[in-house]
Amino acid sequence: MRxxxxxIKLITSFSRDSWYRFFILILTFVFYTTYHLSRKPISIVKSQLHRNCSNVIHPADLNITDNDTWCDWAPFDKNNYQNLFGVLDNCFLVAYAIGMFFSGMFGERLPLRYYLSSGMILSGLFTVLFGLGFYWQIHSLWYYCLVQALNGLVQTTGWPAVVACVGNWFGKGKRGFIMGIWNSHTSVGNILGSLIAGVYVSSSWGLSFIVPGIIIxxxxxxxxxFLVEKPEDVNCTLPQHHESVEQEPLLRNSSSNEEIFSTNTSTAVEPEEDHTEAISFCGALRIPGVVEFSLxxxxAKLVSYTFLYWLPLYIANVAHFDPKEAGDLSTLFDVGGIVGGILAGLISDYSGGRATTCCAMLIIAAPMLFLYNKIGQNGLPTTIGMLLWCGALVNGPYALITTAVSADLGTHECLRGNSRALSTVTAIIDGTGSIGAAIGPLLAGLISPTGWNNVFYMLIAADVLACxxxxxxxxxxxxxxxGYTTRQRGFKEI
Structure with missing residues (x-):
């Protein structure tokens, strides 16, 4: 027999369950990549909306009344443009933070497929509307603020939905490593958003928003x-969310081809009761660890989002790159974030210490931020190296908390099998983090006129508080x- x-041997060595899990992982990866892809253009376009016009060659037929601001886009042609950028960022981030606390509860009660797809389509619409301001010659701050706020609200559909979907499909055994790789969608989206926006930023910055809007x-x-919300919808086995002592060595020593995708299925254990009642907001807060990780x-997100929204402008101002070059260089921070997220997940899986892994990376990140501000612009190699290190150390803990930690807490043993808590817990954690995401860029806009050194001192202080x-x-x-152990009964530790 031949x-x-x-x-073909490789393909058939994976089970039907494995292929479905792989398909859902790829699909949700692509979905949340587009969310971040559509958020990134504003940070690239900032340096185009306000430039040093004295260095720009103007058309011969243009009647210039102010040589310093003729090339700027009103209303960002004023001296307080950094404050206006901070307000613009905050319209998105405050709306996102407020909406996130309600989004999880909607996500528990609505079909994830409808919820997620409608959120992406609406987000695409508002992203396109921002870009159309260029072609419609709109110079009203209120227009851009309104579009950003509405976009922030609809973007809250993304994170709770994709984490809940992945949590439905994957068990706990390799969750940190799997979600560490999967969470690179954040950095991949930022990188693609930067590159796409960079293509159009110097010619027609409206396309920097319109193209990502069409993509999402x-x-x-x-x-x-194509989205399948739960394994039972396609007759796949359910994941095991809580490992027993007897199973743990088996999971860690398994070397089959299906280890990543199917060692945690529930074929060898009794399925847990699935309660139909969604968990309350206060009930989710009582899960051990939710409050600490949320705060x-x-x-952590304050630091990460300050870099997300202000790094290209910082590079352009301090290192004197043009907008496209500054945007391209800022993607190295996200490249480091990919590596940091994977390492954080891998280390926390093998050590069993999610909090310790986050704390260790945050401790190292604080002096690294100080060094980046002091020596980060001393030549291109130094800049590249420092951006990679800072990206890994800043985004590693952020990635771990928003993925593996959220999934762990959303399927905590004290929930006694309630599978409808994951979206609410994820929304609480990310919603609290989004408050920091809103505060960071706003503070950067207020502080940066006093000097970039003060911005970095603020970021270092936030890192220390997170620890x-x-x-x-x-x-x-x-x-x-x-060797010390604690027992948990219900929501209380004894």
Missing amino acids: SLAPG ASAGVICFL CLLF LLLSRLVYKEVRGWC
């Missing part, structure tokens, strides 16, 4: 056509490694 081709709206259509994420908020959980994890 042997099968090696490629198209992804919404794909979501409606930690507030400060301190995890100290109790780190202490518990260290005690566990030393």
Whole structure:
């Protein structure tokens, strides 16, 4: 009998469950990549909306009344343009933070496929409307603020929905590593958004928004056509969310081809009861660890989003690159974020210390931010190296908390099998973090006129506070490694 081709052997070595899990992982990766792809253009376009016009060659037939601002886009042609940029960022981020606390509850009660696809289509519409301001010659700050606020609201559909979907399909055993890789969609989206926006920023900055808007709206259509919310919808086995002591060695020593996708299925265990009642907001807050990780994420996301919205402008101002070059160089921060997220997930899986992993990376990040501000512009190699290091250390904890930690807490053993808590817990954690995401860029806009050094001192202080908020959980994890154990009954620790 003839042997099968090696490629066919590889394909057939994976089960039907494995292929579905892989398909959902790729699909949700693409969906949230488009969310971040559509958020990034504003940071690239900022340096085009307000430039040093004295260095720009103007058309011969143009009657110039002010040589310093003729090339700027009103209303950002004023001396307080940095404050206006901060207000613009905050319209998106405050709306996002407020909406996120309600989005999780909607996500628990509505079909994820409809919820996610409608959110992406609406987000595409508002992103396109921002870009059309260029072609419609709109110079009203209120127009751009309104569009950003509405976009922030509809973008809250993304994170709780994709995390809930992935949590439905994957068990706990390799969650940190899998979600560390999967969470690179954030950085991939930022990179693609920067590159796409950079193509049009110097010629027609409206296309820097219109093209990403079309992309995310198209992804919404794909979501409606192909997303499968739960394994039982296609007769796949359910994931096991809680490992027993007897199963743990088996999971860690498994070396089959299906280890990543199917070692955590529930074929060997009794399925848990699935409660139909969604968890309340207060009930989710009582899950051990939710409050600490939420507050930690507030400060971690403050740092990450300040870089997201202000790094290209910082590079352009300090290192004197043009808008496209500054945008391209800023993508290195996100490249480092990909590596940091994967390492954080991998280390926390093998150590069992989610909080300790986050705290260690945040501790190292604080002096690294100080060094980047002091020596980061001393030559291109130094800039590249420091951006990669800062990206890994800043985005690593942020990625771990918003993915593996959120999924762990949303399927916590104290929930006793309630599978409808994941979206609410994810929304609480990311919603709290989004408050920091709103505060960071606003503070950067207010502080940057006094000097970029003060902005970095603010970021370092936020990093230190994020570490301190995890100290109790780190202490518990260290005690566990030393042989001390705690029992949990319901929502209370004894």
